[in-house]
Amino acid sequence: MLSFHHHHLPAHIHLALFHPVSHAAQIRARIVRASQLEGPEGDAEREAVNFAFIDARLITSTLHLQTAIHQAILAEAQGALRTKTVHSEILWALSPNNNITEAIRRFGVSDNTTALIVVRVGSSGIPDIEHRMKAIATGDIRPLSDLSKLTDWATVKKYYKLNADPAMKAPGLSPEQQKLVADEIVVSTVAMKSVAA
Amino acid sequence: MESATSRLLASAIQVSQGAEAKVFKAYLHPCEFASSSTSPSDASDGRTPILLKYRFHKHYRHPTLDTTLTKARVAGEARAIIKCLRHGVNVPGIRMVDTAQGVLGLEWIDGKSIRLLLGGGAEGEDETTEEETEDDSHEIEEEDPFDEYGISEDDAMRMIGTEIAKMHRADIVHGDLTTSNMILRHPSSAKGLQLVLIDFGLAYTSTLAEDKAVDLYVLERAFASTHPASELLVASVLKAYQEHMGKEWLPVSKRLDDVRLRGRKRSMVG
Ligand SMILES: Nc1ncnc2c1ncn2[C@@H]1O[C@H](COP(=O)(O)OP(=O)(O)O)[C@@H](O)[C@H]1O
Ligand SMILES: [Mg+2]
Numbered sequence: 001m002l003s004f005h006h007h008h009l010p011a012h013i014h015l016a017l018f019h020p021v022s023h024a025a026q027i028r029a030r031i032v033r034a035s036q037l038e039g040p041e042g043d044a045e046r047e048a049v050n051f052a053f054i055d056a057r058l059i060t061s062t063l064h065l066q067t068a069i070h071q072a073i074l075a076e077a078q079g080a081l082r083t084k085t086v087h088s089e090i091l092w093a094l095s096p097n098n099n100i101t102e103a104i105r106r107f108g109v110s111d112n113t114t115a116l117i118v119v120r121v122g123s124s125g126i127p128d129i130e131h132r133m134k135a136i137a138t139g140d141i142r143p144l145s146d147l148s149k150l151t152d153w154a155t156v157k158k159y160y161k162l163n164a165d166p167a168m169k170a171p172g173l174s175p176e177q178q179k180l181v182a183d184e185i186v187v188s189t190v191a192m193k194s195v196a197a
Numbered sequence: 198m199e200s201a202t203s204r205l206l207a208s209a210i211q212v213s214q215g216a217e218a219k220v221f222k223a224y225l226h227p228c229e230f231a232s233s234s235t236s237p238s239d240a241s242d243g244r245t246p247i248l249l250k251y252r253f254h255k256h257y258r259h260p261t262l263d264t265t266l267t268k269a270r271v272a273g274e275a276r277a278i279i280k281c282l283r284h285g286v287n288v289p290g291i292r293m294v295d296t297a298q299g300v301l302g303l304e305w306i307d308g309k310s311i312r313l314l315l316g317g318g319a320e321g322e323d324e325t326t327e328e329e330t331e332d333d334s335h336e337i338e339e340e341d342p343f344d345e346y347g348i349s350e351d352d353a354m355r356m357i358g359t360e361i362a363k364m365h366r367a368d369i370v371h372g373d374l375t376t377s378n379m380i381l382r383h384p385s386s387a388k389g390l391q392l393v394l395i396d397f398g399l400a401y402t403s404t405l406a407e408d409k410a411v412d413l414y415v416l417e418r419a420f421a422s423t424h425p426a427s428e429l430l431v432a433s434v435l436k437a438y439q440e441h442m443g444k445e446w447l448p449v450s451k452r453l454d455d456v457r458l459r460g461r462k463r464s465m466v467g
Contacts, residue, residue: 004227008204066226070293077201078297166367167285180388184304185282188291191302192279195272195294 001130001141011073011086014120014129015065017056017146018139024113027053027136031109049136052087053108054094056115057152058159060183062144065117067190068093073121075194086121096160096189096196106159115150153182160186202298209249217270217398221249225292225302245305247292250274250398252299268296270398275301277369277400284367287360287382287391306393308383311353312376314342315430317423346381346390351433353381356392358437361416364394365409366445372399374416376423406445410452413438414460 001016031053034045059065072089075081083089083100095103109116118133120126130141157163167181189196209223225247252267254260271294281288293302312318343350357379364371371378373396384390403409416434420427439446
């Protein structure tokens with residue numbers, strides 16, 4: 001697990017990559033239920049799932065993830081969130097269109113998620129945060145350098161509409177170079193989402 | 198209230214100051230996050246720098262208009278860049294956008310501008326300040342600055358023509374094709390040796406051969422004003438451009454002749 005903050009931003013970030021994850025359907029059900037429960041029990045459940053859950057298959061690099069988190073915190077700091085929370089804002093930032101429901105469905109945890117990134121953004125560091133993460137997501141905590149091995153490029157290309165891009169069809173591109181090109185388009189798309197045409 | 202982005206700017210090192218924008222080198226993400234598998238590590242401390250382009254307030258403009266214009270320019274530059282990226286034109290990637298503060302964060306390109314490589318000196322620098330130190334070193338034989346990049350000057354000119362053609366085929370007109378706005382990316386970078394076009398502050402979308410021709414004319418004038426023997430350099434650029442434009446070359450070429458003629462007439466009058 002990583003805990004850090006940006007010197008220029010008022011937020012603390014805790015983040016972990018879980019893999020393999022075998023109970024994604026249960027996690028998802030718990031998130032849904034937390035949003036429906038009322039009273040103190042509901043508050044406790046909402047706090048227990050107060051994270052951004054991201055399907056790691058759709059992340060092309062640590063920079064991709066960093067960029068989405070950074071733009072979401074920046075929006076929150078400016079009072080310019082387009083979604084309810086900074087956590088949903090991360091999913092919105094990752095998605096190349098403006099439909100928040102679709103962003104959560106595609107980039108959030110789904111029933112067949114096997115690699116999961118759990119992010120908590122807060123105003124201060126949370127001491128027992130790893131514990132809290134493990135209370136909802138089981139599976140091994142893996143280093144972020146594993147991300148590149150987990151990327152599902154076919155789905156990334158589909159969601160970010162890379163297949164029609166001339167950049168991806170440039171002659172003489174090795175598969176590795178093509179991944180660099182794809183990663184650059186994806187990262188840049190996330191970074192400029194607030195001004196996308 | 199001090200904004201997050203102004204704190205970021207305060208921690209950055211200024212690298213240039215233009216009429217519209219100040220440009221800085223900065224670090225966006227904390228070091229714990231630095232060890233990415235794909236991005237190369239910076240020689241210093243493993244962190245990758247970014248470039249911040251900050252469009253400062255123009256006090257002579259009405260504040261509301263100023264903010265609106267600044268937002269539109271930041272957005273316009275970002276949109277031109279993403280379009281270039283998708284079309285395979287070598288440009289810096291985008292790293293952050295804050296239109297409220299007028300800041301665009303871009304991938305830092307490690308390399309040298311074509312202007313510097315052609316011996317043009319830094320932008321705005323007085324060109325006669327270089328001192329000739331005649332000591333006992335072996336530096337009498339002039340070194341070719343392109344050697345470090347493993348290419349010849351002519352190769353570089355051809356790379357410029359190729360990149361501009363890719364951009365024009367995507368119907369993007371740069372608007373400020375000077376040799377300062379082209380960087381040769383060092384071969385040791387993760388993306389390898391590339392000719393990278395920068396500064397899309399004046400870029401726009403157009404399908405018109407006329408607009409593309411004017412883009413080339415600006416380039417010719419820029420070469421002529423900063424580099425000796427510019428005709429040969431420009432000829433190489435245009436040769437590669439022509440090869441990569443295919444059937445789009447002819448209309449642009451015709452327009453370019455017109456634009457040159459108009460330019461000559463104007464200079465005879467003025
Ligand atoms: N992505 C980049 N990486 C490294 N240096 C850059 C980059 N973009 C710009 N520069 C440097 O900063 C200078 C000014 O940036 P530019 O975008 O051209 O702004 P201006 O509109 O002020 O000319 C450039 O001439 C170049 O030397
Ligand atoms: Mg410039």
